[in-house]
Amino acid sequence: MIKLTIWNEYEHEKVNPKVAAIYPQGIHQALAEGLAAQPFEIRTATLDQSEHGLTEEVLNNTDVLIWWGHKAHGKVEDDIVNCVHERVMKGMGLIVLHSGHFSKIFKMLMGTSCDLRWREAGEKERLWVVNPAHPITEGLGSYFELEQEEMYGEHFDIPAPDELVLLSWFEGGEVFRSGCTYHRGQGKIFYFRPGHETYPTYYNQDVLQVIANGVKWAAPVRTARPVYGKSEPLETISAKSLTVIG
């Protein structure tokens, strides 16, 4: 069982009736229900909770963290962001969804502006599999479609992904690297583009499949924590060297 925590800023749903109509219990609950059949032990957390629901205890009991945020990135406390970052360095997986591209944690992990083009026009998006050997594509066909989504277009200012898995085509003429994997420290990160709050994207079965695959891919492995800092030599260093520096 993978211990999955789904974090959602949970703001649009409270103030925008259109969003509330689609996600009456919040995006986090829709995701929790959509992933309920998976071998995941799921909990949720939101911005308005104490420590945003991401206490040390929660983070230490999280194998993979899903992150959805949009309008309240600035309200996320830096201390919590630093704790999440440290957990990723130590092996926690992180799935960053859609507008999470501008979250503090994603920008900190990427080191770039993470900027992009965007447009809300309810247009069609078609996501193409470009790495059909990758476990994140398990169960997918050559492509899948979302009848209506917000457009995100290149240039997407991210480091070249370690693996590029999905590419989006948009009706209005743009393309986007929509499924990107990264290793950072001992953690694995998967950025997945779809999921604007005004469309029922997180009820789409292909979208849920990709997220479930991403969680499985990002789960930690039990590799020893690397040893850093001052190290004794493992081999004899020649007397000549020692003399010269003596």
Add this chain to the structure above:
Amino acid sequence: MIKLTIWNEYEHEKVNPKVAAIYPQGIHQALAEGLAAQPFEIRTATLDQSEHGLTEEVLNNTDVLIWWGHKAHGKVEDDIVNCVHERVMKGMGLIVLHSGHFSKIFKMLMGTSCDLRWREAGEKERLWVVNPAHPITEGLGSYFELEQEEMYGEHFDIPAPDELVLLSWFEGGEVFRSGCTYHRGQGKIFYFRPGHETYPTYYNQDVLQVIANGVKWAAPVRTARPVYGKSEPLETISAKSLTVIG
């Protein structure tokens, strides 16, 4: 259960008493025994069998193929190599060990000379984990050692690996990219350096751990076979375009 086929050219063991003393049943049997506790359904195949033991039926029932060859690369029939290549394109995993760097199948998949420096001096090798987030490093510490191995040194003439997992240090002064992953078609390939026939390398528990991890990582995913060739448009193409080409 992953269906694993272990292929060995099985020539040194028959003619060199030193090798026979280490691997009396052949390298393939030593590997099969070393991996017996894993959730693998294991069979072996050797050069001297009909179709080198790699019939269409065997290949179609193989999830992951391990390849050990050295002195008889030239005796492997091109037809069989082509069949193995086609299976990799369709998703079969491939673990290429040690001197398999010069096998027909590895060179065909890499597109380069796969040449390197080498030396048989029974020297020490130390393998360092450089990607502690990778599932192939599961269960390893910061490094592991082999008291005696053949040296392989850079430059190793391969494409830059998709992921570099292990680096070797050699007593005689060289380094080597010893654990390298690739996606090719729908198949996953893992090259793992150690395993000269005159040393008991395939009884080493860290080596067996890496090979077992590699098999699990390389197992196929159930992604749809991509559709290639002439394709009807998925969107309406403007009359202007059609007129111009009419």
Add this chain to the structure above:
Amino acid sequence: MIKLTIWNEYEHEKVNPKVAAIYPQGIHQALAEGLAAQPFEIRTATLDQSEHGLTEEVLNNTDVLIWWGHKAHGKVEDDIVNCVHERVMKGMGLIVLHSGHFSKIFKMLMGTSCDLRWREAGEKERLWVVNPAHPITEGLGSYFELEQEEMYGEHFDIPAPDELVLLSWFEGGEVFRSGCTYHRGQGKIFYFRPGHETYPTYYNQDVLQVIANGVKWAAPVRTARPVYGKSEPLETISAKSLTVIG
């Protein structure tokens, strides 16, 4: 001055009046004229010449080779392909254009099927820059358009490129990795998608800019040829080792 050889199979132009009308002297001449202002010393070569115009002398005096082929891939002699491959290993740059994705030399270098989706419908292609730090994008804007082109769509069965530079959007609903770089041996390879023979693509200034940038990027560097094969140790190997193997 970079020594550039432009190779063209030069068959469509001789038998298809539509192609002849666009490229009366052949695609190779159109490219030579389009690149005439660059600091390149240009020669051309075609399939119908002796050794396809790619004699040992020509190859040894070529820094970068451009390759355009389509209907006659099978007529290219294996010996010549092997010579080109060897030159790439030793540092010659290679620019593979459009339908050259199915050429013997590209498939040999990639190790995969290089298959893709395609359609001739005269539709619009828009190429987006996804790596604006890369020298191959010098002088480009955010994107450029070709009013009419053949469609190539994903999945494109290539190794993940070392660097992905351009992505195409097609009117009919597909996307494609249209600018891909690779290092193979000491050679650099750039695959660039556009250039179907029935459209005047190679007169487009953005297309010519990308090709010129690609040639400059792919020019060889004067790094020493790596030394391969049996190597003496650079450090003293311990007596213990020598004893054990003695």
Add this chain to the structure above:
Amino acid sequence: MIKLTIWNEYEHEKVNPKVAAIYPQGIHQALAEGLAAQPFEIRTATLDQSEHGLTEEVLNNTDVLIWWGHKAHGKVEDDIVNCVHERVMKGMGLIVLHSGHFSKIFKMLMGTSCDLRWREAGEKERLWVVNPAHPITEGLGSYFELEQEEMYGEHFDIPAPDELVLLSWFEGGEVFRSGCTYHRGQGKIFYFRPGHETYPTYYNQDVLQVIANGVKWAAPVRTARPVYGKSEPLETISAKSLTVIG
């Protein structure tokens, strides 16, 4: 002419007689002299200058910035670090040397801890070329040696480099990824390991060659600044879409 600014924290040289004996005018001056024959317009800057010598005017007139820091990373003002970061995003090249691995700017760009193993024992380092097609290796042989250096060992906690160029072997038994390239935004970054302040490393001709190659590689290209933010569609979006969202 590439406009090169060499930044040095310039602290060890003032307080440690051993360092002062090797670099009497500071590491920055030694580098400036060692690179004087290159087609670079060189200036230097140090921590103790106003705005650490990195005013907006200086940064705007810098194509490539070399960074050497060690004991005073914490004294570098965050505002200056942010300005350097913004310039890298817009195309300025950055060469990070040795202990700069722990500088604020490098950690911000990498998004990881950038931690490693280390030891000061005056031991031998041998740097192997692993990408002999790369312009940063121009003029090098298969390897070069430094008789005495500080050891840096794996695991080096960085993102997998876009290109791995050099690997180090250390006498005491470790290996290290010593030459690593990255694209971030429109900027290019090259991390190069050698250069502990108590050894005369920056007088070594191979080291200077690598740094000069790195500067040339990292120089900006004149690609248009990407356009980000809200974007009008480039193609007509279907009435159906517009109705649904109306």
